[in-house]
Amino acid sequence: GAQPVPPPINDTSSKLVFDDAHPFQPDAPGDIRGPCPGLNTLASHGYINRSGVVTPGEIITAVQEGFNMGWDLATFVTYGAFVVDGNHLTNLMSIGQKTTETGPDAPAPAIIGGLNTHGAFEGDASTTRDDFALGSNFLFNETLFDQLSQAAIDFGSNGTLDIPSAAVHRHNRILDSIARNPNFTFVTPRYLTAYAETTFPLAFFVTNQTSDTSLTLGLDVARSFFQTHKFPDNFYRRNGSYGLAEVGDLVVEVFEPFPVLPGNNEGVGNYVVDPEDPGLVGDGTCYAYYRQSNLTVALYPDPTDELRAAIAQNLANFYSGLGDPTCEQVFPFGQ
Numbered sequence: 001g002a003q004p005v006p007p008p009i010n011d012t013s014s015k016l017v018f019d020d021a022h023p024f025q026p027d028a029p030g031d032i033r034g035p036c037p038g039l040n041t042l043a044s045h046g047y048i049n050r051s052g053v054v055t056p057g058e059i060i061t062a063v064q065e066g067f068n069m070g071w072d073l074a075t076f077v078t079y080g081a082f083v084v085d086g087n088h089l090t091n092l093m094s095i096g097q098k099t100t101e102t103g104p105d106a107p108a109p110a111i112i113g114g115l116n117t118h119g120a121f122e123g124d125a126s127t128t129r130d131d132f133a134l135g136s137n138f139l140f141n142e143t144l145f146d147q148l149s150q151a152a153i154d155f156g157s158n159g160t161l162d163i164p165s166a167a168v169h170r171h172n173r174i175l176d177s178i179a180r181n182p183n184f185t186f187v188t189p190r191y192l193t194a195y196a197e198t199t200f201p202l203a204f205f206v207t208n209q210t211s212d213t214s215l216t217l218g219l220d221v222a223r224s225f226f227q228t229h230k231f232p233d234n235f236y237r238r239n240g241s242y243g244l245a246e247v248g249d250l251v252v253e254v255f256e257p258f259p260v261l262p263g264n265n266e267g268v269g270n271y272v273v274d275p276e277d278p279g280l281v282g283d284g285t286c287y288a289y290y291r292q293s294n295l296t297v298a299l300y301p302d303p304t305d306e307l308r309a310a311i312a313q314n315l316a317n318f319y320s321g322l323g324d325p326t327c328e329q330v331f332p333f334g335q
C-alpha cells in the first residue's frame, strides 16, 4: 500500500553520478521508457528499477541522488503524477505505457496507465515529444530536437542552449500546437509542467551546474539525455539542490518574453484563454494540487476502504510537496 515520502538527502554537493555502481544499460526487452528523459535516464543507469516500473519513493530519492532536484519539487511532481497514473494499492507506477506489472487494476474509470497517459499528467506542446493527437506523446522526435537545436544556434550562447533560447523553443512548441492540434489543451497542471520542463535541461542536464544556471547545455549532451537516456561520460550532478522556488524563478524567465496564458484550442488556430486558471499568476501550484485532487476523485468515485486509505495517504504526500503553501489541504478520501 501507500508509503510515507522518503526524506531529503543530506549531502547535496556535486558528485560523479555516472559511476561504477550505475552503468548505462540499453533497454532490455520488456523494459519501459516514457516521455520523461530525466526518469528514463535514471532507469537506464539503475537509479530506479531498470524495468521502468517503480515506486514513488524510488523516484523521489533517485531524482535527488542523480540530479539534485529539491525534495519539495521531487515530491510535488512525483505525487502529482502518481495519484492519477499509479496503482495506489501496490504503490507501483510505470514511467511509460500501461502494464500489468503494476498489479491488479482498480475498476474503471481508474486508468492506472503510467506516465504516457495523455491528459492526466502528460500533456501537449512537449519539448521533444509530439502532441498525443499528432504522433507519439512519449517517443523522441528528431524533428523537434532539430528545432530545439536551431533555437540554441540562433538565440543561444555560442551554439549551446540557455534559458533565453529554451524560451524561444517553448514558445514555438505552443505556436505549433495552436496551429496544428485541434485538441490542443494547455491548462494547469500541464501548463505549469510545460514551463518547468523547459527549465529542467538547464537546471539538471548540465554537468557540475553551479548554484544558478550560469552554465549552458551543449547539444550533444542534450541529445544524450533526450534520445539515448544516458548520462554523458563523467557526468556530475548539479551543485546544490534545486527545488520549487528556484525552478519557479526560472519559469518566470521563460514565460516573460512570450507570455501565453492557460487555455485550449477551439478548432485549429483558435486558442481561447481560460480565465479561471491562474497559470503562473498567483498560486498556480495550489491550483494544480486542487485540479489533480479533483481528477483523482473522478477516477475513484467509489473506492474500497483499503483504496480510500491509500489514496488519502498519497494525496497527503502530494500536499507535503507544496512546502508551506497558502492553500488549504483537502481530504476527499478522509484523513
Ligand code: HEM
Residues within 6 Å of the ligand: 035, 036, 037, 038, 039, 059, 063, 067, 069, 073, 074, 075, 077, 078, 081, 115, 121, 122, 123, 124, 125, 126, 127, 128, 129, 193, 197, 198, 200, 201, 204, 205, 226
Ligand atoms: C517531461 C514526469 C523528473 C526532465 C516529463 C513528462 C512527464 C514527466 C510525465 C512528460 C510531460 C510532457 O512533456 O507532456 C516526471 C516525474 C518526475 C520527473 C514524475 C519526478 C520527479 C524529471 C527530472 C528531470 C526531468 C529530474 C531532469 C533531470 C524532463 C524533461 C521533460 C520532461 C526535460 C520534457 C521531455 C520532452 O518533451 O522532451 N516528465 N519527471 N523530469 N521531464 Fe520529467
Ligand code: MG
Residues within 6 Å of the ligand: 035, 122, 123, 124, 125, 126, 129, 130, 131, 137
Ligand atoms: Mg507531452
